[in-house]
Amino acid sequence: MDTFLSTLSQLGEGFKFTIGIFGFTLLFSIPLGLLVCKGRMSKVKIVSLLCRLYISILRGTPLMLQLFLVYFGPFYLFKANTANVKIGPYNYRFIATIIAFSLNYAAYFAEIFRGGIQSMSRGQYEAATVLGFSRMQTYFKIILPQVVKRVLPSVSNEVITLVKDTSLAQVISVAEMFTKASAAASAQVSVIPFIVAGAFYYFTNLLVEVIMNRIEKSMSYYS
């Protein structure tokens, strides 16, 4: 029983980082995704091309590899010493994780948003135009609210995947939950820590599901 409680408290320690990676990634990747999406749809050829390339590469290579690259890159490429880099309480390990995750997820979000924006009928833009709405008003009042509703199911998918993907940070030894679980498992020679970690992930995602369903429901007043 004591071992179980200590496992719980160890995983709980790690869970803070898991939630940290999750939260910061959402915070940065969604706006960045929107920006990349706008760039991808830009009429300026070079901007659109660069954004396509960005999406293609970040979706086309493993997130784990991207993690390594962001974490080790500065040292191997520029001999930069990242050991002392700190933002607030966060060391470079954690910062690199957030950077890699945000860049990666932004690519997926960009494509989801593009799908949503392109599914809007031209008539919505035209109606807004003849009513005299400015481009900004049209975008923020008419288009975006409808796009949010349309992309919500796909966004839920990504958010749930993200909860699980945080475990990848183990490869650069971020002290997140999966790293803790692995350590506990080998120390105890037991699979119990993995099962407990699984329960943590599952219940986190159950919560995500409930929240996303609520949001979807709050927008179901129109179709």
Place this chain on the structure above:
Amino acid sequence: MSENNNDIVLDMSNIHKSFGKLEVLQGIDLQVKRGEVVAVIGPSGGGKSTLLRCATTLEKVDYGKITIGGDVLCDTIDGHLKYCDKKLEKEIRSKFGLVFQNFNLFPHFSVKRNITEALIHVHKKSKEEADKICGGLLNKMGLEEKADEYPCNLSGGQQQRVSIARALATNPEIIFFDEPTSALDPELTKGVLTVIRELAQEKMTMVIVTHEMSFARDVADRIVFMDGGVIVEEGPAYELVTNPKQERTKTFLAGY
């Protein structure tokens, strides 16, 4: 509004418009006087909708001059087409209303907000003022109890009447209708046509692209028959429908 019945609300002259190699409008002249109801008829692909889209700034012409409510939207001088600046364009947009074939209501807004949103955020009316205008219009459309409904809960005919109310809200000088009943079944068509008929009686200036021949004949003052990017024939509504002069008009009307 001016009392002078002769003043021209819409003046389009020598309008040309091509999509790629296809010249959809080949020199159209159309004038609409205040209080006049003009129906535009003709086969699909004849350029009717494109003409309407050019008049409502949704499409840019390649050549010609458009004046709406005395303001010049675009003009061609020495072969050079020039559109007015954004500020005037916005002002011109407040002078007309457009009713679409498939309504294009904003689905995430209630009926009331569909009508008041532009009043409040474009025309800077107070919320109270906008609500009052909205109430009056919904009353006129027979939809006073639908103010808080969302478009998806309304029939097609009701949605189209909301979109007419939306177009009327800003008190435009002219309203364009782009096949307003084409997406509706006959039963629902009636209600929409009744509303347009009432507007005609109130001397609202209107340009209506329509396939409803008997409606055009009864409600319009003048009918314009378009085919192949040109105006083939135009004249007083009743006369054009009952006694067309051109062969092409005759052939077209024989189909109805």
